[in-house]
Each structure stands twice: as structure tokens, then as C-alpha cells.
Amino acid sequence: MERKTERRVYLDHAATTPVLPEVLETMLPYLREVYGNPQSLHSWGDEAREGIEKARGQVATLIGGNPEEIIFTSSGSEANNLAIKGLAQAQAEKGKHIIVSAIEHFSVLQAARTMEKAGFEITLLPVDKYGLIDPDEVAKNIRKDTILVSIMHANGEIGTIQPIAEIAKKIKEAGVLFHTDAVASTGNIPVNLKEMGVDALSLAGDQFYGPKGSGALWIRKGLRLIPLMDGGVQEGGRRPGTENVPAIVGLGRAAELAKSDMHPRMRKLSYLRDRLIKGILTTIDHTILTGHPSQRLPHHASFCIEFIEGEAMLMLLNSQGIAASSGSACTSRALKASHVLIAMGLPHEVAQGSLLFAMGVSNTEDDVDYALEKLPPIVNRLRQMSPLYAKFIKEQRR
Amino acid sequence: MPIYNQKVMDHFMNPRNVGEISNPDGVGEVGNPICGDMMTFYIKVKDNHLDDVKFQTFGCGAAIAVSSMVSEMAKGKTLEEALTITPSLVAKELEGLPKNKYHCSNLGAQALRKAIRDYAKKKGVKIEGLEEKGEEDEEGKEN
Structure with missing residues (x-):
């Protein structure tokens, strides 16, 4: 995928972590x-x-x-x-x-x-x-x-x-x-x-x-x-x-x-996680935090962003040097939305907007803020071309 | 290795003709959220030519690139010419799509055809090439 920036921020530690x-x-x-x-x-x-x-x-x-x-x-x-x-x-x-x-x-x-x-x-x-x-x-x-x-x-x-x-x-x-x-x-x-x-x-x-x-x-x-x-x-x-x-x-x-670093790591990561979750939920409307709000992994922040699709988000994030992942149908080789999101009762079109960030020990507050800066315009851009969003806006105006 | 080629990436990063036409002469919608991609095409017709083509797309990178390419291919063409745009022609113009994206995301040509059909219906005109393929065939291709 195309990348336009020099800065690279890896927020896909749920896929795999680097070797220390x-x-x-x-x-x-x-x-x-x-x-x-x-x-x-x-x-x-x-x-x-x-x-x-x-x-x-x-x-x-x-x-x-x-x-x-x-x-x-x-x-x-x-x-x-x-x-x-x-x-x-x-x-x-x-x-x-x-x-x-x-x-x-x-x-x-x-x-x-x-x-x-x-x-x-x-x-x-x-x-x-x-x-x-x-x-x-x-x-x-x-x-x-x-x-x-x-x-x-x-x-x-x-x-x-x-x-x-x-x-x-x-x-x-x-x-x-x-x-x-x-x-x-x-x-x-x-x-x-x-x-x-x-x-x-x-x-x-x-x-x-x-x-x-x-x-x-x-x-x-x-x-x-x-x-x-x-x-x-x-x-x-x-x-x-x-x-x-x-x-x-x-x-x-x-x-x-x-074992030896467990608690400092957890403290640091849950701080970054909470900062990212709070930032995304407050700056991007019609966004759902997926999974349990507190009973969740300390490095894990997952969302469904309504009216848009995950792969397109990942590609635009990647163009800004940010790695994330998604459970949308388009990102899976089987072209099926994540069985996890469907089992939780999310409609297919919402599950399509799946976006997952997982922080790692080398991430910083700066990395999180960089993602928080880059994500909203990406969401906005994709929503501006989404027929689902256009319909939603029209219905709201009625 | 990137999954999309440069041409697809260009149309994804800089999509042409995004948006909605107010008072369009025809509208065509295809896709479903289970498959993942939904496209709406709007057309404005002048002297039997596609004076303006715009689209809205919910979907992956390929779906957005396909929509952009179809809009570019169709703009300025006569309605008959526009109806000769097929998914395989679109894929060819994009210099190839990943195999698993070919069917699910390559819906732009169908959406355009639907918009032209909508126009023909409203105006009560017959357009050569429009009735050659049944509606069922096109719907079948979406899956």
C-alpha cells in the first residue's frame, strides 16, 4: 500500500508484536x-x-x-x-x-x-x-x-x-x-x-x-x-x-x-489505550467501542465507525504511516465480516466499519496523538463519499 | 507487496467525480452491506450524452477505485457507448484488480447501467444495448 509520510506508527500489536x-x-x-x-x-x-x-x-x-x-x-x-x-x-x-x-x-x-x-x-x-x-x-x-x-x-x-x-x-x-x-x-x-x-x-x-x-x-x-x-x-x-x-x-x-515487566507494561498501555479510546469517541461521532468497556486487554482499542468500511480506512491510515487492522468483510480473504462482531449482534454494515488499534511497549503518547490527529479527516473523507452517510444525513434533516 | 497496483491506488487516493448530482436524470444503486460494497451512481444527460456522472461508494479500496474509473470512462460518452462499459473493461482500465475483489467490488458498471435504465424509464425512451442483458443477470453478478 502507498505511503506518503516518513513517520511510521505501528498500532497493530494484536496481529503480531516485534521481537524485543x-x-x-x-x-x-x-x-x-x-x-x-x-x-x-x-x-x-x-x-x-x-x-x-x-x-x-x-x-x-x-x-x-x-x-x-x-x-x-x-x-x-x-x-x-x-x-x-x-x-x-x-x-x-x-x-x-x-x-x-x-x-x-x-x-x-x-x-x-x-x-x-x-x-x-x-x-x-x-x-x-x-x-x-x-x-x-x-x-x-x-x-x-x-x-x-x-x-x-x-x-x-x-x-x-x-x-x-x-x-x-x-x-x-x-x-x-x-x-x-x-x-x-x-x-x-x-x-x-x-x-x-x-x-x-x-x-x-x-x-x-x-x-x-x-x-x-x-x-x-x-x-x-x-x-x-x-x-x-x-x-x-x-x-x-x-x-x-x-x-x-x-x-x-x-x-x-x-513476567517481570507485566505491571509497568500494563499501566503504560492502559493509559495509552484509554487516551486513544477517549480521543476517538469524543472526536468522531457515530462510533462504537467494540468489546467490554473495562474488562478488556490493556493495549486494545477496537471500534466500529459507522457509514464507512474498514479496508478503506486502513489504506488511508497506512498512507499516513499508521498500521491498524479491521474485521470488515473486505479485509478478510473470505470476504466475510468478522464472526466475532456478528456474534455480538452488530449489523453487517456496522461491522464493516471495524477498526482495531493495539498498542505495544514501544508506543508513546505521541504515537497515540498522531493517530488521533490523522483518523478524523480520514473518516470524514470516506463519509463524504458514502451513500449510507448521505442517506443518514438526509433522514436526519427530515 | 501492496495488494493494489498504482493505478488503483491513484483512483482510490484521488477519486474522480465523487458526490451527488442534484436533480439527476437517473440514479442507479447496487450492492449490499453483507457483501461489503454499495455504490450509487447519478447521471445527468444532455443530447443523449452523459453530461455529468457522479458516485457515492461505501466499500473497500477497490470499490472506490472502480467507481472512480467508471465515472471517468462514462463521462462524455453517448448512452449507447456508456452501456458497453463492462466490469472486465473497468478492471482492464485499472490494470488489474486482486482476484478476490473482482466480483464483490467491481460493481460500478452495473450501477451506471442501472442509472441509465432509470433515465430511460423516466423518459420512456429505448436505448440500444440496455435491454440486451436482463435485470436478473446483473443482480446475479453482484453476488
Whole structure:
């Protein structure tokens, strides 16, 4: 896309985050001299294995789990697939009913659809206008043959954080397994397995300043899991394939930094977020904050701007050097509006105006103010050419 | 790599003929919000020529560029000539559109045709090329 300015402001940290310099430094030796296969018995292998086991401990510490319960994967999507398919298949003799929410990431939704084709039954749980799931609704949908519930911790499109502990209580009472996709939340807000009460949890490094191609599934000790792939003994045989050592050590370091910097980061980001939200809602009329007003990720500000379409906004923002994202139909390869916004009850034409900013640790107040300066004229320009806006103005005049 | 070429970007960044014509001779509306793109074309006719063409578009970059291009192609043409503008001609003039944008966003030619049909209906005139394609065909193409 065309860019007319020199200034660049990245406000798309929900898509992915940059790798922190400290993380890169930790990774570099594993791309250079520490190249051994962690399964090898010589000292080259020992060094690589040491790196992986250190990372396992760092990730476990971040979420309050045991290192031996961590399975490294290639991404959050893989962790979600492994959890849904692996747990469902392992539990198939007990029952074939799976519950997921309507606003899950596609890696959960599509994995559930695959299990449906394999003879499982799927229930999609509705959400309210903030994208929240009602714990009682979860309980109501649990049946005798329900074997697995998967509900995300936080949603990457609307930022809403679910009451996971409350939901877990209901699921525990029924003796059903509970997986949570914590890809959007882990490393950004406290994730504490003991408080949450889940049986499995997915996370991804590139959501909190670790490298792309790094992810993990935490799964409670003793639970059976059918692997997605057949092969070697890596990750206890649950995830075969030679380990991506640089990515894993990067994920570990990112987890350690996230743990130590969590609260200062959250304070800074929620300040920037609130400044952006307030600024947009006060300067642009007919704009809706999507997701929950307070129960939301600290770096996440998402909106629907009425009468205009998201892709056009992204292109004009990009021409000013600003990166954002949108859940409009036009920005998706499938040309469908975000299933999350539709599940929240937003009409299609409103969902088309979806616009999402996600701040990161290197953003400044200046960056937010730059976006606040550039966005209103862009919205105005697109509204001036929108037939929906013209109709709205005419109806108002009547 | 950018998803749109320079020509499309030019029409998106600097769209020609945006707006509404007061007392238009014909109006054509296409699209639906589920698909994502909606376009309204307004025409002013003088001596069987498109004296003025304006549009309003709700949609993505491609939809805006397509509308702008159609308005530019149509302006000054006779009504018969304007009816020969097809979505593929528009895409050609724009030097190509991304594959997934071709159908959903390339509605400008249909909107223009609808505006001309509206004009013919109001005036009770027959225009060569207008009835060659049925209304259903055009609606079908929107999806």
C-alpha cells in the first residue's frame, strides 16, 4: 500500500508484536553456535536441550504451571488444534460433545468443525453485546456426553476478557475438561493457571514480543492427548519433529520479560489505550467501542465507525504511516465480516466499519496523538463519499 | 507487496467525480452491506450524452477505485457507448484488480447501467444495448 509520510506508527500489536532486542540476543547463539539437535547425546545436543529446558521453565513460571506440563508448538493455532483434536480424540470413548464459544479464533472453530466431521457434536455458545460469555449458559449446555469445553481467555478482535475462573467452576462441577485459548492474553495480562482452573491452555510468543513460529500448549499432568503428528519422541511424543530451538528460547525469554515487566507494561498501555479510546469517541461521532468497556486487554482499542468500511480506512491510515487492522468483510480473504462482531449482534454494515488499534511497549503518547490527529479527516473523507452517510444525513434533516 | 497496483491506488487516493448530482436524470444503486460494497451512481444527460456522472461508494479500496474509473470512462460518452462499459473493461482500465475483489467490488458498471435504465424509464425512451442483458443477470453478478 502507498505511503506518503516518513513517520511510521505501528498500532497493530494484536496481529503480531516485534521481537524485543533482549529476546533476539537470547536467540542469536541458537542460530549460530548452538546448532545441535536437542535429542543428540553429545555436548552439542546437551547445549540445545539446556536452552529448551530453560525456556520451558520460563514459560511455566509465566503461567504458574509445571515445566513438564508445557508442550512447545509452532504457533498458537497449532496449540489450539492440538488441544481440541488431541483431547477430543483421547476422550472419545466417554462422549462426543464439544462446546466452544461463537467468538473463538478460527483455529479453535475450524478444529471443532473437523471433529464434527469425524462424528463429534459441536455446540456454539452465544455472547452478549460486549462479547462476554455467561457462565450459566455454559453450565446449561453441558450434557452427559460433553467431554470438552473451549472458551478463549481474551479475544484479539474486541479485547474482551472472559470470566474464566467462574466458567471453569461450572465446568468442573460437571467433570468436563476445559481448554482456554490464551493466545491474546498470555504475556499481556496475568495468566494464572491455579486461579483460572483450566485443564489446558494455548499461548503464542509473537503476541508478547517473542518470535513468530513459537507457541505452547500447557496441559494438566496426567491428561491423555492424541498428537496431531506421528514421529519422534520430542515433547514427550506429543509434538514430534526436531525442536525449533531458537524460537523456543526466544519464547522463554519473552515469557521471562513479560513476567517481570507485566505491571509497568500494563499501566503504560492502559493509559495509552484509554487516551486513544477517549480521543476517538469524543472526536468522531457515530462510533462504537467494540468489546467490554473495562474488562478488556490493556493495549486494545477496537471500534466500529459507522457509514464507512474498514479496508478503506486502513489504506488511508497506512498512507499516513499508521498500521491498524479491521474485521470488515473486505479485509478478510473470505470476504466475510468478522464472526466475532456478528456474534455480538452488530449489523453487517456496522461491522464493516471495524477498526482495531493495539498498542505495544514501544508506543508513546505521541504515537497515540498522531493517530488521533490523522483518523478524523480520514473518516470524514470516506463519509463524504458514502451513500449510507448521505442517506443518514438526509433522514436526519427530515 | 501492496495488494493494489498504482493505478488503483491513484483512483482510490484521488477519486474522480465523487458526490451527488442534484436533480439527476437517473440514479442507479447496487450492492449490499453483507457483501461489503454499495455504490450509487447519478447521471445527468444532455443530447443523449452523459453530461455529468457522479458516485457515492461505501466499500473497500477497490470499490472506490472502480467507481472512480467508471465515472471517468462514462463521462462524455453517448448512452449507447456508456452501456458497453463492462466490469472486465473497468478492471482492464485499472490494470488489474486482486482476484478476490473482482466480483464483490467491481460493481460500478452495473450501477451506471442501472442509472441509465432509470433515465430511460423516466423518459420512456429505448436505448440500444440496455435491454440486451436482463435485470436478473446483473443482480446475479453482484453476488
